[in-house]
Amino acid sequence: MIRYITFLEEAAGRELVLPVTPAGYEWAHEAAIETVRVDQLGDLNFFGGRRMGSTTLRDCILPAHAYPFLTPGAGTDPWAYLEQLERWADAGTVLRWMVSGTPVNAAVLLEGVTYREQDGTNDLYADITIRQYRRPETPVLPAQGSASDVLSRDSSTGTATGKTYQVQAGDTMWAIARRYYGNGSLCWRLAAANDVPNADLIYPGQVFTIPPLDQLPGAEALPSSAQVARDTAYVDGAWVDKGAAG
Incomplete structure (x- = not known):
């Protein structure tokens, strides 16, 4: 050929x-x-x-x-x-x-x-x-302040404030959260920060804001399915409330 x-x-x-x-x-x-x-x-x-x-x-x-x-x-x-x-x-x-x-x-x-x-x-x-060639991730410039403000980082995660990420083929919200926060389970809160109704359903080309950890929406912002997964555990062949299991 x-x-x-x-x-x-x-x-x-x-x-x-x-x-x-x-x-x-x-x-x-x-x-x-x-x-x-x-x-x-x-x-x-x-x-x-x-x-x-x-x-x-x-x-x-x-x-x-x-x-x-x-x-x-x-x-x-x-x-x-x-x-x-x-x-x-x-x-x-x-x-x-x-x-x-x-x-x-x-x-x-x-x-x-x-x-x-x-x-x-x-x-x-x-x-x-x-x-x-790999396109660099584009930071979101602050509305006011100097360019050095873009480089400020959250002390607990090292995540740059105002950072954005464009979804690539094969990405998952879990992997993105793990990349920027070191914890994939924060995917639901990251999804809530970007008004994404389903963290399991994202598409190449979407652009997400990556806020510092302390600016992520709270756990109450999780969808009901994620809250159930967070609050239950599999013990002795059955799903039970984590509080009861403890």
């Missing part, structure tokens, strides 16, 4: 399919492992989040002639291809990098393009370096 490598500028609906698929590509999925040396214990490894992917597509042919092996619809002006790649690189445009028939579909930035002529055909050979 022939692979097609595509760069897509979603905002403008502009697409560039490489006219000749490179001989190969690679894309790394890696975790950041941090090693800390502890006295009397030696080296300890800790998970430090996910690394951003990066790669260089080498020897990409930008053709000056209508070769039979070009991708369908490919042009024969190598400088037009090069100009578009350089425009994206200079503007810091976020692109989707996709490889047909594979799961590769990542938001990327073009770090640079190195090109050359090498065989007298007027074809260009380009090395295209790309780095994965």
Whole structure:
């Protein structure tokens, strides 16, 4: 199966399919492992989040002639291809990098393009370096006060005041609460803070406010199902009131 490598500028609906698929590509999925040396214990490894992917597509042919092996619809002006790649690189445009028939579909930035002529055909050979892009979470600016107010943090949780989070595919409210407060069971109170009627039903693209812990709605704001779950326990094969069980 022939692979097609595509760069897509979603905002403008502009697409560039490489006219000749490179001989190969690679894309790394890696975790950041941090090693800390502890006295009397030696080296300890800790998970430090996910690394951003990066790669260089080498020897990409930008053709000056209508070769039979070009991708369908490919042009024969190598400088037009090069100009578009350089425009994206200079503007810091976020692109989707996709490889047909594979799961590769990542938001990327073009770090640079190195090109050359090498065989007298007027074809260009380009090395295209790309780095994965992750959109930073956008803080909500306070109505009054200096920009430094955005960086103030709750002393008990470290949560930035006025922070927001955009839901990604696969997210749950439990996981979001655990991420920001260290306690997934606060999901119901976080849902109440954002007027979400059902903490088990959230969608990609929703934007939630992440208030400091002491500004979350109280437990009385929990839906009845969550209050029942909080106040009952499974003991000796039956559900009982936690107060009675204690």
